[in-house]
Amino acid sequence: MKKLTLFSLLIVITTVSFAQAQMAKFYYEKGSELYEEKLYDEAIEQYEKALEKNENHKNALCYLGYSYQAKENPQKALTYFQKLQNIDDGSYWAWYLFEKGKVNEELENWDAAAEDYRNFIKLYPKNPTKTHYIHRANCRLSYVLNVEKIRSSKSNMEEPKNLGKTINTISADMMPQINPTGDRLYFTSERKGGFDDFDKDEENDWGEDIYFTNKEGSNWGKPILLPEPINSYDNDGTSTFSADGQQMIYVKCGDDGVGSCDLFTAILNGDKWEQPQNLGNVVNSEEWDSQPTLSSDGNSLIFVSSRVGSYDGSMDLYMSIKNKAEMWGPAQNLGPTINTPFGEKSPYLAPDGKTLYFSSIGHSGYGDYDIFVSVFEEGKWTDSKNLGAPLNSSGEDTYFTISASGEGAYFASNRSGEGGLDLFSVSIPEALRPKPSIIVRGVVTNAKSSSLIDAWVLVEDINTGELIATAKSNSLTGKYLVVLPSGRNYSVSANKEGFFFYSNKFEVPETAKYEEIKKDIALKPIEKGARVVLNNIFFETGKATLTQESYIELGKAVALLNANRKMVVEVGGHTDNVGSDLTNMKLSHERAKSVRTYLVKSGISSERLQAKGYGETQPVAENETEEGRKANRRTEFVILEN
Numbered sequence: 153m154k155k156l157t158l159f160s161l162l163i164v165i166t167t168v169s170f171a172q173a174q175m176a177k178f179y180y181e182k183g184s185e186l187y188e189e190k191l192y193d194e195a196i197e198q199y200e201k202a203l204e205k206n207e208n209h210k211n212a213l214c215y216l217g218y219s220y221q222a223k224e225n226p227q228k229a230l231t232y233f234q235k236l237q238n239i240d241d242g243s244y245w246a247w248y249l250f251e252k253g254k255v256n257e258e259l260e261n262w263d264a265a266a267e268d269y270r271n272f273i274k275l276y277p278k279n280p281t282k283t284h285y286i287h288r289a290n291c292r293l294s295y296v297l298n299v300e301k302i303r304s305s306k307s308n309m310e311e312p313k314n315l316g317k318t319i320n321t322i323s324a325d326m327m328p329q330i331n332p333t334g335d336r337l338y339f340t341s342e343r344k345g346g347f348d349d350f351d352k353d354e355e356n357d358w359g360e361d362i363y364f365t366n367k368e369g370s371n372w373g374k375p376i377l378l379p380e381p382i383n384s385y386d387n388d389g390t391s392t393f394s395a396d397g398q399q400m401i402y403v404k405c406g407d408d409g410v411g412s413c414d415l416f417t418a419i420l421n422g423d424k425w426e427q428p429q430n431l432g433n434v435v436n437s438e439e440w441d442s443q444p445t446l447s448s449d450g451n452s453l454i455f456v457s458s459r460v461g462s463y464d465g466s467m468d469l470y471m472s473i474k475n476k477a478e479m480w481g482p483a484q485n486l487g488p489t490i491n492t493p494f495g496e497k498s499p500y501l502a503p504d505g506k507t508l509y510f511s512s513i514g515h516s517g518y519g520d521y522d523i524f525v526s527v528f529e530e531g532k533w534t535d536s537k538n539l540g541a542p543l544n545s546s547g548e549d550t551y552f553t554i555s556a557s558g559e560g561a562y563f564a565s566n567r568s569g570e571g572g573l574d575l576f577s578v579s580i581p582e583a584l585r586p587k588p589s590i591i592v593r594g595v596v597t598n599a600k601s602s603s604l605i606d607a608w609v610l611v612e613d614i615n616t617g618e619l620i621a622t623a624k625s626n627s628l629t630g631k632y633l634v635v636l637p638s639g640r641n642y643s644v645s646a647n648k649e650g651f652f653f654y655s656n657k658f659e660v661p662e663t664a665k666y667e668e669i670k671k672d673i674a675l676k677p678i679e680k681g682a683r684v685v686l687n688n689i690f691f692e693t694g695k696a697t698l699t700q701e702s703y704i705e706l707g708k709a710v711a712l713l714n715a716n717r718k719m720v721v722e723v724g725g726h727t728d729n730v731g732s733d734l735t736n737m738k739l740s741h742e743r744a745k746s747v748r749t750y751l752v753k754s755g756i757s758s759e760r761l762q763a764k765g766y767g768e769t770q771p772v773a774e775n776e777t778e779e780g781r782k783a784n785r786r787t788e789f790v791i792l793e794n
Contacts, residue, residue: 176205182214187592192219208239214248217255226255239693250289253296261625262296269293273670281712288493291514298516307540309515311517312578320363323356324572327390327551331397332503332591332635334446334555335367337562339375339575340389346377347385356572360389362402382418382425395448396623396633404428410436415444415455435472445501445546448556448589449611449621453480454499454508461485464493466548469510489533490526497521498564500588503556509788511550512536518535519546523563524586525744543578556635557666558585566715588666593633593659596625596646599674604630607675608646611636614643614688614701632673638664643688643704644671649715651675652684652789653708657701678716682791689747689787696742698750706747709789710754719792723747725765728781733767741765747787762792 158678183198196219212235220229233252269289319325319339323349327340329670339362342354346361361383363375380386384404391402398420405413413435416428430436437459444455453472462468468491470483490496491512498521499510506528511521515536522544522755524536533640538544538551547567561580596607606627611620611634620642625632636642639662641691645655654673676682688705691697698706713719725740725747744763752758773780 159782162407172205176202176209176212178202179205180209180215183212183215187215190222192222196223198555208240210236210244214244217248217251221251221255227259229255231261235550246272246277247285248462249275250292251290253289256341257292257296265296266293269296284493288464293493295516297512302516303518303540305544306541308581309540310543310545310579311583312565312576313561315372315562315575315577317754319375320543320574321356323358323573325575326573328553328562328564328575329392329500330555330560330562330591331393331552332395332556332633333593334557334560336364336397337367337372337575338362338364338391338393339373340391342572343458345769347380347383349385349387359385360387360405362388362391378425381427388414390443392444393636394446394450394623395621396626396631397451398624398626399446400425401431401444401453402428403444406428411438411441413440413442415441415453419776420626422626431480435483437483443498443551445499447501447505447709448503448637449505450474450623451621451702452501452505454486454501456497456499457483463488463491463730466491466493466514467497469496469499470769478688484552486533490536498550498552500551500553501587502554502558503635504587506637507586508533509539509552509554510536511552518544520548521550522550523552539584541638544785548573554580554586556589556591557724558582558588559666560576587638587662588664589638590636590658590660590664591630591633591668592644592671593668594670594672595630596632596648596673596675597630597649599676602674604629605626605648605651605675607632607651607673608644609634610643610645610647612645612704613642614641617704617707636660638662641701645708646673646675648675649710651677652682653712654684655686655688655705655708657688663673678719678791678794679703680791680794684789686787686789691743691746692741696739696746698746706754708746708749710751710756713756716720716794718794719791720760722762722790722792723751724788724790725763726770726788727768728784729768729771729775730781737765737767737769739765742765743787 179198179202183195183382186195193495199212202209217229225352228775233248236248236456249268249272256265256268256282259575269292270291273286274397289489291417295638312720321343323342325341329338340360341363342357349359351357359463362378365372365375371433387405387644389403391400393400400418401415403413404416410433415431418428419426437457439459441455441457444453446453451474454469456467457470458467469486471486475481494514496510496512500507501508513521515524517538522538525539526533526536539545547565549565561578565576566573596605598605608623609623609632613620620633623632623634624631634644636658638660640660642658643655644658647653676684686705690699690701723744725744727736727740746766748761748763751761771784774781
């Protein structure tokens with residue numbers, strides 16, 4: 153009888169345990185259905201009922217953690233992930249350890265988060281098709297190991313300033329782009345009053361349009377909406393410009409492109425923007441392509457894409473470079489020094505062409521997206537450096553842009569302000585600025601009529617002959633602008649069909665400070681009697697031997713004579729007054745002959761070239777100063793026949 157009673161008790165216990173297990177399974181499955189529908193409160197209720205029936209129900213513990221994560225309650229999520237880990241012998245699916253690391257990050261439990269990621273890396277299956285998850289964990293591990301050092305670093309940066317209600321609205325105002333001289337700011341806004349296309353699913357979103365504002369004294373003026381065809385009733389935004397503002401690359405979204413959003417280019421002709429052109433599928437992909445930045449020389453384009461090949465399918469930075477045919481080449485991923493599995497965006501290539509600012513959620517920072525800097529040196533990008541607080545905050549900090557002087561910078565942040573993302577200004581300490589650049593700007597005119605003309609402006613390395621950049625003066629205003637990064641000697645020239653070319657030399661040493669040089673250019677029409685100085689013809693001191701720096705200028709002279717087959721010129725040599733009259737006369741004649749000989753060897757008929765030395769007899773400046781003597785030491789072309 154006693155044995156029978158014990159046996160009956162075992163049956164009852166087993167039956168109850170089985171029933172409890174079945175009920176736990178029932179509540180868990182019901183909770184999972186609600187979880188899939190994102191009904192997290194209802195799902196939590198069912199998962200808790202499952203735990204009432206079985207307190208060690210691993211799946212219920214795991215999904216309670218996931219549910220509280222979805223409800224943005226990291227402390228509750230951590231409680232259930234920890235309970236699961238306490239009973240896990242290492243056989244449970246290890247993904248919850250990755251999520252546990254994330255909630256410990258949110259709670260700033262850095263050591264605990266590091267341990268979670270290490271455990272995940274150790275226990276997660278080493279399946280070759282899932283390696284990218286190990287990459288994710290290693291990225292987060294690096295983040296938490298470095299975050300305290302970054303956040304504790306001191307900064308002498310001033311607090312950023314909101315640009316205020318003149319610029320910012322209750323809608324998102326973002327994607328600033330400052331011009332090199334710092335007096336015009338382009339940006340994108342979702343404000344009402346543009347080409348409105350209200351999004352009923354997004355608060356205060358009237359569609360993205362491009363605006364600009366001009367500096368008025370120390371303040372910014374009222375924003376101006378760019379007209380059609382730049383803006384449209386689709387989303388148009390994230391603009392970037394060539395240094396002179398004559399070319400724009402920006403983003404248009406719609407159904408008629410390569411992907412959902414594509415990069416387009418547009419040219420300013422006078423005061424009118426020409427019809428935008430899609431950059432095509434060499435640059436654009438079938439996915440989302442956006443947020444471009446154009447180098448000041450116009451030859452490099454960096455942008456954001458979520459295309460196939462991005463790091464773990466996240467947003468990555470890509471670069472396209474112009475080829476010899478002036479076409480954009482295939483986009484290349486910037487690689488793992490810049491890109492992480494968690495997303496990078498809003499690149500900005502500074503006027504020096506080497507310093508890249510961008511935002512990342514994968515590199516160690518202050519929370520959400522932070523702004524970083526990397527420099528292209530010796531053929532590769534340096535390790536990304538967080539720009540620190542107070543520029544970066546716990547909110548989203550993106551779309552950094554800085555003028556050529558390196559002093560005035562702008563960015564977008566949701567930390568506070570009028571609504572969503574606002575535009576802020578900030579002064580950047582010298583250590584975080586790009587290398588200084590020189591701006592050369594002016595107006596191109598017809599030397600005979602003084603009328604404004606459009607001309608090609610070329611920037612070349614005077615030592616190597618490398619073409620650095622091309623630009624064109626505005627057809628309506630004649631204005632041109634080029635940015636010359638430090639560390640090179642440049643030839644800046646202007647030419648237009650029917651006119652004699654003009655060129656000048658600018659040396660920008662590595663130690664150069666920011667400077668704006670105004671240089672108006674008067675192009676002389678090609679006609680009989682025209683006299684033109686070739687500014688970039690140089691000789692060895694006291695000799696008639698041409699230096700290497702002269703070859704670019706001589707090449708332009710050859711091209712000019714080949715384009716004007718009837719032209720006959722006199723090559724005139726001139727000196728300053730240092731030395732005897734006889735010595736100077738002889739030296740000037742020998743130098744003129746050297747130029748003539750070079751042109752003949754380059755294929756120009758000798759009958760079209762005369763050489764004559766004038767010594768010091770025709771000065772164009774006083775010889776009392778070095779600057780004046782330098783102007784008098786010159787080579788001239790005089791058109792004898794055309």
